[in-house]
Amino acid sequence: MNWGIISAANIAYDEVVPAIRRSATSKPYALATKTKDKAQRFQITNVYATYEGLLADKNITSVYIPLPNALHHDMVIKSLKSNKHVLVEKPATISLEEMQHIAATVQETGRYFLEGFMYQYHEQHSKMRELLPLIGEIVHIKAHFSWLLENKEDIRLNPSLGGGAMYDVGCYCMHAITQLIGFKPVAISMVSNTLSDITVDRTSICTMVDKHGKTATFTCSMEMPFLDYYEIVGEKGMLKVLHSFRPDVSKNGKGIVELYNHAGDLLEQHAIWDDQYLRQIEHFEQQVNSQIACENSLQQSLELAHYLEQAYKSAYQKGKLMEVGDIQHA
CATH class of the missing domain: 3.30.360.10 (Dihydrodipicolinate Reductase; domain 2)
Known part of the structure; x- marks a missing residue:
């Protein structure tokens, strides 16, 4: 599974990208950031200066979104509509209305969605x-x-x-x-x-x-x-x-x-x-590869919101x- 990392956030560098590398079947394929120094420390070959550029890459299967909380909703919607499966940091949204919009878009696109409560x-x-x-x-x-x-x-x-x-x-x-x-x-x-x-x-x-x-x-x-x-x-x-x-x-x-x-x-x-x-990355991979609908995870995220x-x-x-x-x- 080729992952696109949307922003060079510390949680991505410290925890999630290393976890993707520890997976036997995933790799961090691309990173979107405008900051050259941050990009270099990730040691990811494909670097995009814009999020839109990364989302346009058809080689990317799934994206991980560690943006600030208030920016999650818009980027999740854009990612789903770009035919990407989505793992987004918690909380997925800061309102129930935003989460309902995401749920509707997941059903519309058929992509997999998971809110990142790794614990x-x-x-x-x-x-x-x-x-x-x-x-x-x-x-x-x-x-x-x-x-x-x-x-x-x-x-x-x-x-x-x-x-x-x-x-x-x-x-x-x-x-x-x-x-x-x-x-x-x-x-x-x-x-x-x-x-x-x-x-x-x-x-x-x-x-x-x-x-x-x-x-x-x-x-x-x-x-x-x-x-x-x-x-x-x-x-x-x-x-x-x-x-x-x-x-x-x-x-x-x-x-x-x-x-x-x-x-x-x-x-x-x-x-x-x-x-x-x-374990979170492996769960995500298994769900995507098995084409399991994410109704349960969506309902959890709706309730939590x-x-x-x-x-x-x-x-x-x-x-x-x-x-x-x-x-x-x-």
């Missing part, structure tokens, strides 16, 4: 699912993802580019709770600390309730020390998944899954290494509880 392909989450029945019915879910952003000029503080803690790291928590674990909220409340000052949230706390009255909550922040985990509390015990989103940058490079009984005693601990970025939108609506109304309805394609 979900790590083997630690398979272990979590294996152990999940042991804790009984889920009562509560808790998640946290934070890191310290010190650069005041960082694009993640730019509201016009889709900045904010919820879009940057909170979407991982939202995805894990609602898609990986399968908690479906009917109401969402979010409180954010800096929306009124800099129009992006540096820290947000989100609470959700499902139709059975079960609860889930998470904290996301760009002004706290690095920490990532989720916990699932059941009637018979609890599961903790430590280093759940970026196990690759933990001290030993492993994700940790722990099982506790109802008394809080540790019953099992599993330290698991995996290559989550490569809606949940994120409702969370921000709540935050702008000082945590007002927002009702969540079913999500359908446009």
Whole structure:
């Protein structure tokens, strides 16, 4: 599979392009960037000065889009209409309407689409699912993802580019709770600390309730020390998944899954290494090569876009509880 990389973003250089190179059946075929120095460090033979030039290359099968969040939608649409399969960084869009437009275009073009939540392909989450029945019915879910952003000029503080803690790291928590674990909220409340000052949230706390009255909550922040985990509390015990989103940058490079009984005693601990970025590329390849429709991934992205939108609506109304309805394609 020949990949086109749309922009020389750090995440492309540090993680995704190396993962493509580790795949036995993919290669980074082309890069689009106007910056010569950035192009040289990628060591990709075919370099285009424009995104349109790359999309016109018929040798390219699939594209990876790591542009700022607010630019995802337009580039995904252009890529799909150029007959390319698309892997786009999370969050795929910053509104439900944008995601509905993408879903409609995917159906129109027949191309494959995937939102880049690479963490979900790590083997630690398979272990979590294996152990999940042991804790009984889920009562509560808790998640946290934070890191310290010190650069005041960082694009993640730019509201016009889709900045904010919820879009940057909170979407991982939202995805894990609602898609990986399968908690479906009917109401969402979010409180954010800096929306009124800099129009992006540096820290947000989100609470959700499902139709059975079960609860889930998470904290996301760009002004706290690095920490990532989720916990699932059941009637018979609890599961903790430590280093759940970026196990690759933990001290030993492993994700940790722990099982506790109802008394809080540790019953099992599993330290698991995996290559989550490569697993994402392999999953994408397999889906494309098998010509499997991406209805499931589209529905996940539609739901996530809606949940994120409702969370921000709540935050702008000082945590007002927002009702969540079913999500359908446009």
